[in-house]
Amino acid sequence: MEEKPFPAWSWSVEQCLKEYNVKLDKGLSSYEVEKLRERYGWNELAKEKGKPLWRLVLEQFDDMLVKILLVAAFISFILAYLHGGESGEAGFEDYVEPLVIVLILVLNAIVGVWQETNAEKALEALKEMQCESAKVLRDGYKIPDLPARELVPGDIVELRVGDRVPADMRVAVLKTSTLRVEQSSLTGEAMPVLKGTASIFMDDCELQAKENMVFAGTTVVNGSCICVVISTGMKTEIGKIQKQIHEASLEESDTPLKKKLDEFGSRLTTAIGLVCLIVWVINYKNFLSWDVVDGWPANIRFSFEKCTYYFKIAVALAVAAIPEGLPAVITTCLALGTRKMAQKNAIVRKLPSVETLGCTTVICSDKTGTLTTNQMSVTEFFTLGGKTTSSRCFHVEGTTYDPKDGGIVDWSCYNMDANLQAMAEICAVCNDAGIFCDGRLFRATGLPTEAALKVLVEKMGVPDAKGRDKIRGMQLAANYLIDRSTLTLGSCEWWTKRLKRLATLEFDRIRKSMSVIVREPNGQNRLLVKGAVESLLERSSHVQLADGSVVPIDEPCRQLLSLRLLEMSSKGLRCLGLAYKDDLGEFSDYYAENHPAHKKLLDPVYYMSIESDLVFVGVVGLRDPPREEVHKAIEDCRGAGIRVMVITGDNKSTAEAICKEIKLFHEGEDLRGRSFTGKEYTALSPSEQMEILSKPGGKVFSRAEPRHKQEIVRMLKDMGEIVAMTGDGVNDAPALKLADIGIAMGITGTEVAKEASDMVLADDNFSSIVSAVAEGRSIYNNMKAFIRYMISSNVGEVISIFLTAALGIPDCLIPVQLLWVNLVTDGPPATALGFNPADVDIMRKPPRKSNDALINSWVLFRYLVIGSYVGIATVGIFVLWYTQASFLGIDLVSDGHTLVQLSQLRNWGECPTWSNFTVSPYQVGGGRMITFSSPCDYFSSGKVKAMTLSLSVLVAIEMFNSLNALSEDNSLVTMPPWRNPWLLVAMSVSFGLHCVILYVPFLADVFGIIPLSLNEWFLVILVSAPVILIDEALKIVGRSGRYRAEKEKIA
Secondary structure, three states: OOOOOOOHHHOOHHHHHHHOOOOOOOOEOHHHHHHHHHHHOOOOOOOOOOOOHHHHHHHHOOOHHHHHHHHHHHHHHHHHHHHHHHHOOOOHHHHHHHHHHHHHHHHHHHHHHHHHHHHOOHHHHHHHHOOOEEEEEEOOEEEEEEEHHHOOOOOEEEEOOOOEOOOEEEEEEEOOOOOEEEOHHHHOOOOOEEOOOOOOOOOOOOHHHOOOEEOOOOEEEEOOEEEEEEEOHHHOHHHHHHHHHHHHHHOOOOOHHHHHHHHHHHHHHHHHHHHHHHHHHHOHHHHEEEEEEOOEEEEEEEOHHHHHHHHHHHHHHHHHHOOOOHHHHHHHHHHHHHHHHHHOOEEEOOOOHHHHHHOOOEEEEOHHHHHEOOOOEEEEEEEEOOOOOOEEEEEEOOOOOOOOOOOEOOOOOOOOOHHHHHHHHHHHHOOOOEEEEEOOEEEEEOOHHHHHHHHHHHHHOOOOHHHHHHHHHHHHHHOOOOOOOEOOOHHHHHHHHHOEEEEEEOOOOOOOEEEEEEEOOOOOEEEEEEEOHHHHHHOEEEEEOOOOOEEEOOHHHHHHHHHHHHHHHHOOOEEEEEEEEOOOHHHOOOOOOOOOOHHHHOOHHHHHHHOOOEEEEEEEEEEOOEOOOHHHHHHHHHHOOOEEEEEOOOOHHHHHHHHHHOOOOOOOOOOOOOEEEHHHHHOOOHHHHHHHHHOOOOEEEEOOOHHHHHHHHHHHHHOOOOEEEEEOOHHHHHHHHHOOEEEEEOOOOOHHHHHHOOEEEOOOOHHHHHHHHHHHHHHHHHHHHHHHHHHHHHHHHHHHHHHHHHHOOOOOOOHHHHHHHHHHHOHHHHHHHHHOOOOOOHHHOOOOOOOOOOOOHHHHHHHHHHHHHHHHHHHHHHHHHHHOOEEOOEEOOOOOOOOOOHHHHHOHHHHHHOOOOOOOOEEEHHHEEEOOOOHHHHHOHHHHHHHHHHHHHHHHHHHHHHHHOOOOOOOOOOOOHHHOHHHHHHHHHHHHHHHHHHHOHHHHHHHOOOOOOHHHHHHHHHHHOHHHHHHHHHHHHHHHHHHHHHHHHHO
């Protein structure tokens, strides 16, 4: 039953409790729980039914090339069976062809099914994020570990630090003064979010604004509370994401290459159909004849044997036209591409993504963790100088939690003045964070801002020379430790050992600060405070100068501090004020919980008065800094014609500041029409949205929810863009799934994001995407080279069969030989073309359009010319052997075979009617004689030598043709074969394999061929080599045509 959720965030706690008829101190009764479970179901994510195995297997055959191959296999199987029935015996050779085709298709299907079953694990990873158990109040009793799946809306749940939230819940009561929840994986916010109980009076508000709600899958980092469950299972935000992931996976479209190959397959089908029809029409007289009586046909004669023979030729045509080896070669090339990319820190999970990357036109990037380090760091701090009207500013380098990453620029304050000492003291002691080393990454425990302050203290050092030497010694010793995960923060420890921490005044929203009471080495108590600058300034009466003297704050001093604060905030920095207080009144002798004034520390109402009359020390500016390499990567994208759009859950000003810093926008650029919040963008009409997305240049979308990300990606795809989407959080998963290329972060990314992605960045670095795009472009160019090479070879095979049929001569190539050439001899050179070196200017060209033709009209013309030569050469050598005694000085009749007239060869079917036609036996390699029981067998079993010559010429021409494919336009003089040594190795392998089937008797029988002599090999090379010269001439024509076109453009 569908339940419409009510807007719990805008209702008061009492209204929410009334909705479920529940009391905070009692919880639901067992009876109510059962009733609610019937209504809402279990608190678990739905398990989508996967496709059954038979459906997955069938889908692998839903491909035009595969369908043609299936038909060809079926027909050749029937013909082999009929041939066996006629002759009374069907040899293994007859069935080789259909068996090989079926074997290829089965292997292809196995690989496809394996890939698909691995692909849909994102939903499983989401389940991992779900909480195992919860502390629940039912029937007035606390259940400490109720399985989370048993929760129902209306349950009263207690949350503490470290707990994972089990369902979407409304915060009812705070048990501590503050509650912070880490929800970046769901919303993309860089910082843990403060939660409260106050209602938010907006019916339609974004996730980030729901400050009185906690969401399933997020984690409590600070404080504890009691909540009432509002949504469970698929109704939670994480459940909605699962639904979106599932919907996005249903929307997955084919890769540009797959579309091209399908298009090519359907055109090929039409072409094959036409050519087969023409072959039949040309030869109809051979199997169908009639007399004309009174203008009407009579005595119609039909030869079934001849009809099936020409049907076999049509099947041979189909086998010749289809590049059977293409799927295998594409898979191999993509697999090699993934290895190259892995070396560049891009781990590809789905093979076709390699090629799709090459035509990426838009990269939609998340900000937090991708463009930035997702590690807060202090970038600058300022204090007052020698007087109240002067200030001094210090810049800090380093973008991570590693204390050795960068330092303070021009830092000469090893013997720190009193003001800087006070600053270091507050940062180190008024702080609950820690830092640890997780393998190669430094991580924070506690609040990221506090961890960044500790790193600043380490960079500042300590004022004591002895202490400095000791810390340096500890750091040197730490380098030799086996366990590097425990990180010693020497400077922070030095400060915390000097001061005894007595009490903590927790942060709250009203005063926007937190403080600690400490005992100084001189025995006096001091209050150390940090918090929002404006709030601290209001409560400060004095300011500390550089020499440590304390003077009252006057108006010019306040104005100076406000001006400096404004400067820092405009750079997108999060500013924290630091202050202290020595005169603590009744707390000046506070020592422990049994002190008379301790009760005031238990009530946050008194905190504001305790933190008044402060001495202001200085301001620290923090941010989640951009990665150093991102600026260059953005420039590379610009050069490569790729647009970058930043989509983040963070707030608008921070997102804009970071985008300016990485030079996505220029300094001072008007951001109207370039920067939107998710809400502003969705409020626009679809035509306005499309106009914004189609404008050139960068864009930034802040406060974006998962649905906003999906809408942007979907619209870009509808506009014909190829979209790469990066992300690390659960909230990014649906858009990652929907994008043409989903890219997840390997280090900081959630498992959900990784499983939904096509590619994972091992180093979480945006610039790795750019190098992966360059690799993808290179791979596409190489794939284009070998696809064209294979297709040009197939055009040659088709023309040779067509010529055979048109001339009416015996078929010079049989289907099993064509299959061997397409699969085995063409395979290695085609694969080696995948190793062609990338063009130098590959990232200075605009991305190719996804509808760019794989083969344009000029390339098609070139391949028709080359194909015609291949056809003429293979058929020509067959005719030469039968009709000529010598060719270019090479003796062709040394084996003793009989020469015939061309007219006899063309009418060989009428051989039984010829009188006085005799043929002599002839010798082949190994001293074997070819003899004939009937002279007419000379045109069937006697053609083995001629057929071997034709096959050898076809193989040799295709080897030479692979050299032509090294470059689409460049001559072999400028792009010599040794630029790609793998191609030379592959040519040797293919030639070697051809020699194996020639000289191994069993294989020679299977393929219907015989060994060749050295003289005959010389003839084969002589006939094959001109293909290089023909293509070189065509390349010259192509280059001059393009040069003229460019000249006209310039003019």
